[in-house]
Amino acid sequence: MQDTKWWKQTVVYQIYPRSFKDSNGDGIGDIPGIIEKLDYLKELGIGAVWLSPVCKSPQADNGYDISDYQDIDPIFGSLADMEKLIKEAADRDIRIMMDLVLNHTSDEHPWFVEAKKGRDNPYHDYYVWKDGTKDVPPNDLRAAFGGSAWEWVPECGQYYLHQFAVKQPDLNWDNPKVRKEIYKMIRWWMDKGIGGFRLDVIDLIAKEPDRLVLAEGEHLHTYIQEMSRETFQKAELITVGEAWSATVDTAKKFSNPDGSELSMVFQFEHMVLDQQKGKEKWDLDGLPFIEWKKVFTKWQQGLHGKGWNSLFLENHDLPRSVSRFGNEGKYRVQSAKMLATLIHGMEGTPYIYQGEELGMTNVRYDIEEYRDIETLNLYKERMEQGYSEMEIMQSIYAKSRDNARTPMQWDDSPCAGFTTGTPWIRCNPNYTMIHARAQMIEEDSVFHYYQRLIKLRKQERVIQSGGYEPLLEENPYVFAYIRQLGSEQILVICNFTDKEQHIKELQEWENGKLLLGNYIEEHDRCCLRPYEAKIVKEDAQCEKE
Numbered sequence: 155m156q157d158t159k160w161w162k163q164t165v166v167y168q169i170y171p172r173s174f175k176d177s178n179g180d181g182i183g184d185i186p187g188i189i190e191k192l193d194y195l196k197e198l199g200i201g202a203v204w205l206s207p208v209c210k211s212p213q214a215d216n217g218y219d220i221s222d223y224q225d226i227d228p229i230f231g232s233l234a235d236m237e238k239l240i241k242e243a244a245d246r247d248i249r250i251m252m253d254l255v256l257n258h259t260s261d262e263h264p265w266f267v268e269a270k271k272g273r274d275n276p277y278h279d280y281y282v283w284k285d286g287t288k289d290v291p292p293n294d295l296r297a298a299f300g301g302s303a304w305e306w307v308p309e310c311g312q313y314y315l316h317q318f319a320v321k322q323p324d325l326n327w328d329n330p331k332v333r334k335e336i337y338k339m340i341r342w343w344m345d346k347g348i349g350g351f352r353l354d355v356i357d358l359i360a361k362e363p364d365r366l367v368l369a370e371g372e373h374l375h376t377y378i379q380e381m382s383r384e385t386f387q388k389a390e391l392i393t394v395g396e397a398w399s400a401t402v403d404t405a406k407k408f409s410n411p412d413g414s415e416l417s418m419v420f421q422f423e424h425m426v427l428d429q430q431k432g433k434e435k436w437d438l439d440g441l442p443f444i445e446w447k448k449v450f451t452k453w454q455q456g457l458h459g460k461g462w463n464s465l466f467l468e469n470h471d472l473p474r475s476v477s478r479f480g481n482e483g484k485y486r487v488q489s490a491k492m493l494a495t496l497i498h499g500m501e502g503t504p505y506i507y508q509g510e511e512l513g514m515t516n517v518r519y520d521i522e523e524y525r526d527i528e529t530l531n532l533y534k535e536r537m538e539q540g541y542s543e544m545e546i547m548q549s550i551y552a553k554s555r556d557n558a559r560t561p562m563q564w565d566d567s568p569c570a571g572f573t574t575g576t577p578w579i580r581c582n583p584n585y586t587m588i589h590a591r592a593q594m595i596e597e598d599s600v601f602h603y604y605q606r607l608i609k610l611r612k613q614e615r616v617i618q619s620g621g622y623e624p625l626l627e628e629n630p631y632v633f634a635y636i637r638q639l640g641s642e643q644i645l646v647i648c649n650f651t652d653k654e655q656h657i658k659e660l661q662e663w664e665n666g667k668l669l670l671g672n673y674i675e676e677h678d679r680c681c682l683r684p685y686e687a688k689i690v691k692e693d694a695q696c697e698k699e
């Protein structure tokens with residue numbers, strides 16, 4: 155039976171507002187800029203937009219440090235702009251998803267300003283505190299952006315927990331008052347017509363720092379179920395939790411088809427294989443391709459009928475996929491389309507990160523030109539630890555979050571048509587070649603290929619909800635799988651190399667219909683050209699006749 159949940163049939167587009175489109179020349183993207191580009195998104199065919207945080211924030215972590223959940227930061231516009239965006243998007247059948255940062259607030263949030271005044275303050279218990287002495291933090295927990303996860307506050311004679319930057323104190327979810335305030339705030343946004351939410355680091359909210367447990371604390375699923383009951387379940391919202399710790403088993407809880415928690419989670423198992431085992435993302439290693447394929451198989455099969463996958467290769471924290479898994483040189487266009495085919499052929503809800511639909515690439519800047527707090531802290535920390543500058547920069551080129559945060563490339567005018575002023579971060583110099591205007595004209599562009607993929611998913615039920623069987627599992631160059639629903643079968647096959655690959659198994663699909671491929675002219679059916687990708691349908695009806 156077909157599941158009719160709208161978010162199982164749509165494609166989501168992620169906007170990083172700061173870098174999408176600047177409407178007033180201050181160099182920072184904003185909500186009126188997004189409104190200007192809604193027709194572009196409509197043209198692409200997506201059904202929802204996830205906005206990275208636009209709430210009031212000192213911007214220590216580009217908005218992931220919120221100081222007022224119920225107001226818009228003036229750099230992005232006003233509440234009225236946000237309301238207009240929701241309405242204008244709805245007119246185009248696009249729902250707006252907000253980014254809920256609920257694990258922590260900014261240290262400038264009024265709750266924290268109060269909380270740090272003293273142990274007796276009514277807001278003190280909104281955050282996570284531990285006794286200690288000035289030079290001896292409670293334990294060795296480290297913050298994601300470097301240094302200890304504990305910060306001393308002399309007024310309280312205590313430390314507060316921050317899993318991210320010092321300016322991002324962790325909220326205490328064990329306090330029922332905190333949970334109530336959060337649910338009330340979520341309902342307020344729902345009343346404004348928000349179509350869904352992405353929940354930042356949702357697996358970390360129920361931390362137990364005494365036991366050194368941060369992810370998947372004992373009460374995590376109880377809290378998420380409570381939040382879901384009190385908020386999302388009252389409407390057909392799309393909700394996606396960011397959960398770096400997720401396993402197939404925990405994801406079945408998070409995305410339980412009974413709707414008791416969330417629609418789906420972002421899991422990152424396919425995003426952490428190109429690094430040295432047990433080390434950080436900066437400790438680079440080649441991609442173990444066969445293992446990578448197995449991770450996808452595990453998730454596709456593991457959640458089939460038991461949960462729901464989100465499908466993505468990029469976001470605002472990750473490098474550009476074409477630079478990472480494809481070929482950013484000679485085969486940039488082919489490999490960008492190939493990667494899109496891989497992801498959009500699977501079961502789940504696909505997410506496209508702004509610029510991915512153009513095949514935008516990573517950058518290599520001087521350290522002064524980077525803006526991301528994580529990158530800058532890493533540079534400093536590793537310089538102090540004695541790493542060579544060259545080694546650090548190689549890591550930054552490959553993995554810095556700023557790779558994905560350079561301005562969206564709209565056209566070849568100065569600053570890529572992103573701003574008439576000075577952009578907050580330098581544009582990727584390749585904008586003169588890679589930009590939306592050219593791709594909207596050119597029929598074979600990456601943009602139009604994404605458009606076709608999105609259309610295809612809407613037409614083919616087998617893509618939406620068919621089962622998944624891996625093919626050629628031990629082949630180190632080719633990623634192939636079959637999707638099956640009743641008597642319908644499709645093959646998705648992707649060449650991950652710049653060499654031709656002869657695949658004799660393709661003979662069996664000789665009479666199949668080519669639904670989509672990234673090369674136009676016909677070719678030997680058993681040979682895949684460099685970075686070639688295709689989706690072939692076995693036409694059961696034709697065979698019967």
Ligand code: TEU
Nearest residue numbers: 215218255298318354355398435471555
């Ligand atoms: O990210 C959570 C997270 O743990 C990683 O993405 C981390 O930022 C880093 O990339 C790992 O090397 C979320 C947001 O997506 C991110 O932008 C925020 O900085 C972070 O939470 C804090 O809110």
Ligand code: CA
Nearest residue numbers: 176178182184
């Ligand atoms: Ca602006």
